[in-house]
Amino acid sequence: MEQQYDVVVVGGGAAGLGGALALSRARRSVLVLDAGRPRNAPAGQVHNYLAREGTAPGELLAIGRAEVAGYGAHLESGEAVAAAPDGDGFVVDLADGRRVRARRLLVTTGLVDELPEVPGVAELWGTDVLHCPYCHGWEVRDQPVGVLSTSPFGVLQAQMWRQWTADVTLFLHTGPEPSDDEREALAARGISVVTGEVAGLETDGGRLSGVRLASGQVVPRTALVVLSRFTARSAVLESLGLAAVDQEMGGQVLGRVVPSGPAGATTVPGVWVAGNVTDPRAQVVVSAAAGLEAAAALNADLIAEDTRLAVAAHRASPSPAGAGPRDLVPGGRRHGN
Incomplete structure (x- = not known):
């Protein structure tokens, strides 16, 4: 039933x-x-x-x-x-x-x-691979943080995470090249920019230790920000x-x-x-x-x-003889009683 x-x-x-x-x-x-x-x-x-x-x-x-x-x-x-x-x-x-x-x-x-198809990202999602600075920024404060750029928002993400740590690296990966003004703003905040695609993540004891580029270079990082x-x-x-x-x-x-x-x-x-x-x-x-x-x-x-x-049910039910709704005053008394 x-x-x-x-x-x-x-x-x-x-x-x-x-x-x-x-x-x-x-x-x-x-x-x-x-x-x-x-x-x-x-x-x-x-x-x-x-x-x-x-x-x-x-x-x-x-x-x-x-x-x-x-x-x-x-x-x-x-x-x-x-x-x-x-x-x-x-x-x-x-x-x-x-x-x-x-x-x-x-x-x-x-x-x-839906996460970027970079080896290691899915395995570390929610622990060392992060998305929201308000959710995780305090936990990685003052640590080396990487931002994986896969969209035009990579620069904005890097600037946001700079609030929690002075050690931020923007990995351009598949994201667009920053404009001259954006590069100046990044440099002014001490945010480094790494070109080239990211090939995977390095771990040590199950925790993120670095970001590996397609060139083979490994950039030490303990947290990586992605835009899902x-x-x-x-x-x-x-x-x-x-x-x-x-x-x-x-x-x-x-x-x-x-x-x-x-x-x-x-x-x-x-x-x-x-x-x-x-x-x-x-x-x-x-x-x-x-x-x-x-x-x-x-x-x-x-x-x-x-x-x-x-x-609807009230209107369909018969009223008591001689006592319709209009005959009553507050308290249930009839007019004239």
Whole structure:
């Protein structure tokens, strides 16, 4: 049999759990479906999360799941593969053949990082190969950091990471040659530039020790910054007609996201999104807040529907003899009593 919930949350990361917590506290029946593939799994710690600074990602999710379950929500391991409108709600198909019904959907499936095809990058992703200075800059402060340029944003990345360390090297790799003005700005900040493609990474004891060029030269580095291309996990949304679109900055395509309106509303009534599936820049704390914001909007929509249904039922039910709604005053007393 198909189980029915007020809300099915597809995705059990920070955004999904943030939304599920608010909805379960609002006394909604909630199911959280989690495929178990969090984007930040390789990272050792979560940062910039007030009162949870430095918490391991897995520990943060475990705490969140316990809090959500404590308010009566159901949490299940499983992958949602498709969803479809059905009557006044939706049917969600799971990879194992099960189906669940929901009056509303909150999709928080996140994204996948597509990394440059340089040997060693994928293996060190999240530890010594980094992407966000606000997430990892403090941890590599004052260390020799390399920036792998694969786009016009290489110079900007190098200048950003210069805030955390004076030892920054920009590896042009497949990125464009800096302009004269950019080279002057890099030199002014003491950022060195290395031409030629990067052939791979050198390690010592499982940690990054250097960047190897195609020429064979090895430049010592303990951290390497890369710009990943992000792709929203959008299969469930695409099954509802919500396709991912290119996200651009300065005419450069950075990846694909599912667009949304205020509070995560989509163009399909009854479907909301939150977190990296629609905002790739959102850190963990921002994703959790987005889940809360979407949940509040979603609950308001359910309240409106509950009210419409109650009014319809009230109008359809016979009134007590001689006591119609217009005959009553506050407190239930009739006029003249």
